[in-house]
Amino acid sequence: MKKIQVITLFPEMFEGVLNTSMMWKAQQQKAVEFSMVNLRDFGIGPRQQVDDTPYGGGDGMLLKPEPLFAAVAKAKEADPTAKVLLMTPRGQRWKQSLAKTYADADQGYIFICGRYEGYDERIVSLVDEQVSVGDYVLTGGELPAMTIIDSIVRLLPGVLGGEMSAEIESFSDGETLEFPQYTKPSDFNGMKVPDVLLSGNHAEIAKWRAANSLKADK
Numbered sequence: 001m002k003k004i005q006v007i008t009l010f011p012e013m014f015e016g017v018l019n020t021s022m023m024w025k026a027q028q029q030k031a032v033e034f035s036m037v038n039l040r041d042f043g044i045g046p047r048q049q050v051d052d053t054p055y056g057g058g059d060g061m062l063l064k065p066e067p068l069f070a071a072v073a074k075a076k077e078a079d080p081t082a083k084v085l086l087m088t089p090r091g092q093r094w095k096q097s098l099a100k101t102y103a104d105a106d107q108g109y110i111f112i113c114g115r116y117e118g119y120d121e122r123i124v125s126l127v128d129e130q131v132s133v134g135d136y137v138l139t140g141g142e143l144p145a146m147t148i149i150d151s152i153v154r155l156l157p158g159v160l161g162g163e164m165s166a167e168i169e170s171f172s173d174g175e176t177l178e179f180p181q182y183t184k185p186s187d188f189n190g191m192k193v194p195d196v197l198l199s200g201n202h203a204e205i206a207k208w209r210a211a212n213s214l215k216a217d218k
Contacts, residue, residue, distance in 0.1 A: 002032045002156060003082065003108030005075045006145055007068070009050065009115050011036035013142045022154050031156040034149075037075050037110075042067040051116050060117025068112065068119070072126050075110045082108040083128045085148070087141030091130030094148055103155035111149070113141030179209040 006014060018034050026032045043050045044066060051061040072084060133144040154160055182193040196208045
């Protein structure tokens with residue numbers, strides 16, 4: 001079973017996402033185990049402070065190192081070999097091939113979700129990988145973490161169902177977009193399913209699908 005832990009100030013954000021659809025199914029099949037680590041539990045003082053102003057001045061607040069070091073240490077107690085991932089726009093761009101690699105790896109993951117204006121740079125010493133979902137900035141790392149977790153968990157054995165489901169979809173080879181697909185009815189408002197898909201000729205269907213798969217822009 002793959003263990004996935006998330007360090008966040010807002011664990012409630014994950015409740016709906018991780019307990020519906022394929023994420024719920026994956027847990028029922030014991031393919032994955034999710035755990036939330038509330039960063040506030042490791043805050044300093046009576047107010048459980050987790051952030052402070054940056055040295056050198058500037059707007060906003062930074063996550064302090066002490067709570068995050070303590071939170072990661074707690075997560076490591078549950079899974080000592082887990083890889084620590086930091087959600088940050090400066091990380092490597094996430095893609096389908098990475099999702100497959102992470103799904104296949106025999107290890108768990110600890111996701112750090114940043115907030116506010118950023119984090120104390122010393123936090124990076126805890127991190128195995130810095131990961132980005134795109135060249136834009138969000139208010140926190142929770143949404144990127146959800147996206148990456150979904151992309152990994154859906155590839156775990158048995159989660160999608162059909163053996164070929166993950167093989168034919170977009171980016172399964174790193175660059176190809178999935179061919180168009182259709183279901184019943186064969187004629188909807190004058191828009192008809194291509195005849196070749198109704199022919200039963202699997203060789204011709206395979207050729208049509210190959211011809212109608214697009215190469216993604218690099």
